[in-house]
Amino acid sequence: MRNATYATALTLMIGWLVWIGKPVLIPVLSAAISVYVLSTAAESMQNLPVVGRLPAWARRVIILIAFVCAVVLLFILVINNIAQVAAILPRYEDNLEVLVTRAANLWGIQDQPTWENLRRVTLDQMDFRSWIAPALLSLRGFGATLFLVVLYASFFMAERGLMTRKVVIALGGEEAGSRALSLLARINERIGQYLFVKTTLNLILGTVSFAIMLVLGIEFALFWAVLIAFLNYIPYIGSLVGVLFPVLLSLAQFGTLWMAGVVLLSLSAAQIFVGAVLEPRMMGRAFNLSPLVVLLALAFWSTLWGLPGALLAVPMTASLVLVLAEIRTTRPVAILLSASGRV
Secondary structure, three states: OHHHHHHHHHHHHHHHHHHHOHHHHHHHHHHHHHHHHHHHHHHHHHHOOOHHHOOHHHHHHHHHHHHHHHHHHHHHHHHHHHHHHHHHHHHHHHHHHHHHHHHHHHHOOOOOHHHHHHHHHOHHHOOHHHHHHHHHHHHHHHHHHHHHHHHHHHHHHHHHHHHHHHHHHHHOOHHHHHHHHHHHHHHHHHHHHHHHHHHHHHHHHHHHHHHHHHHHOOOOHHHHHHHHHHHOOOOOHHHHHHHHHHHHHHHHHHOOHHHHHHHHHHHHHHHHHHHHHHHHHHHOOOOOEOHHHHHHHHHHHHHHHOHHHHHHHHHHHHHHHHHHHHOHHHHHHHHHHEOOOOO
16 A cells, blocks of 8 residues: 555656656657657668768768758748748638638528628637737747757767767676667667658658649648648647648638648548558558557647647657567566557
């Protein structure tokens, strides 16, 4: 009874610390996950003709510079798209009103008192331009988080080269240090491979989605493609939400249901191709989580940290399972958390 009480108290304390430490933990964990992807990408550069001959530290510097440029371009993309949306919102509002009026005429309810009451509490109350100011204010927090992610990732990358010597010294001998380094190497390899493959799949999905929206004439196609790629880190829900935004935009942009249907079918086909065809072949056994564990992880981390928690939930849980699988005493827990029982 006493042990159960202590365990409950410890769990509540850790949960409170995780919740209250959100501003610090989110950039740190995002940077740690980014470093795994960047390090795996730097190691993969060994197969390239010219760059592969460079020393490891030089490849890491190149990847880190590319990462910084990508983050800066992402921030610029978000700012530019919000400014363009603010200028084009009146046309979107007009198209939506025409679409809704056409639907009311089709159902023959345009002259009903109930329809007038419904319009007063829905369309007449909507002011999309009022959403721009809060979005611009939230950009400050978004920019600060991106800056911290880049800063932490840079220091993590710099520390990786010294970690081997630190582990040997900390464990007090070559034999114990070599065993620990072997374990860390296996864990780092599997986690890095999983995150690198998942990021590659998301880039493929974003590129295919961008091409589809560009052909269909969807405005802000690059922004929505980047959003789809990010949301694909969230299983099940992320792919649904990622498709929903461009579909709603097509309704506002074109004012026709058939165009929204074309966008829905095209982007869903891209999601199915990446999720059902490419992902099982490229992911292998790295992603081996029980669907129930995935849903619980999404519920837990999204409740604590919102959207950032939902984005980080599966990478963190999958990484935890890989770590548990490489340690003999915790391997049974990893088996219970896995989908097939093989880890």
